[in-house]
Amino acid sequence: MKKTILLIILILFGAVTLFMSSSVLFDWFGIRAKEGNFVPLVVWANWLCGILYLITAYAILKNQSWAKLPLIISLVILVIAxxxxxxxxxxxxLYETKTIGAMAFRMIVTALFLFTTIKILKK
Incomplete structure (x- = not known):
């Protein structure tokens, strides 16, 4: 049950992250203008993390022991960003003040994903 919930959340979070960050980076659907003063480094980091969340979901689905590795990489990327x-x-x-809180939130969520993944893999 926990595994299924984690998979769903990882897939949704990863897909939304990938869509939103690529929309800003590649100016799809006019989203870039709505984002204001975005910091490219942060958006690229989020884009990479979106891919890594989806890779993690795949690894968990296939019961791979390396499933935690993409999340560790994500945390490193987020700290550097x-x-x-x-x-x-x-x-x-220029930057948006909300970016500071959003990045802190993303690091906490990624750490929770990592912690939960480690617990699930031990079972």
């Missing part, structure tokens, strides 16, 4: 965001801010570049 978070540091990059603060460098961007300190250089006086």
């Amino acid at each position: 978070y540091i990059g965001l603060f460098i961007h801010i300190n250089n006086g570049e």
Whole structure:
């Protein structure tokens, strides 16, 4: 049951992340204009993480022992992007204030995915 719920959440979160970040990066559906002052490094990091969430879902579905690896990589990418965001801010570049909270939220969610994946793989 927990495995199914995790799979559904990972697939949904990964798909939405991939869609939204690629929409900003490639200016699909006018979403870029609605996002305001986005930070490209953060959007690219989110795009990569969206792919990694979907890879994790596949690995969990196939009961692969390496399923936690894409989530570890995602956390590293997000931490690097978070540091990059603060460098961007300190250089006086434009950004949206909501990005700081959104990145913190994404790191927490990814850590929860990782923790849950580890627990599920041990069973």
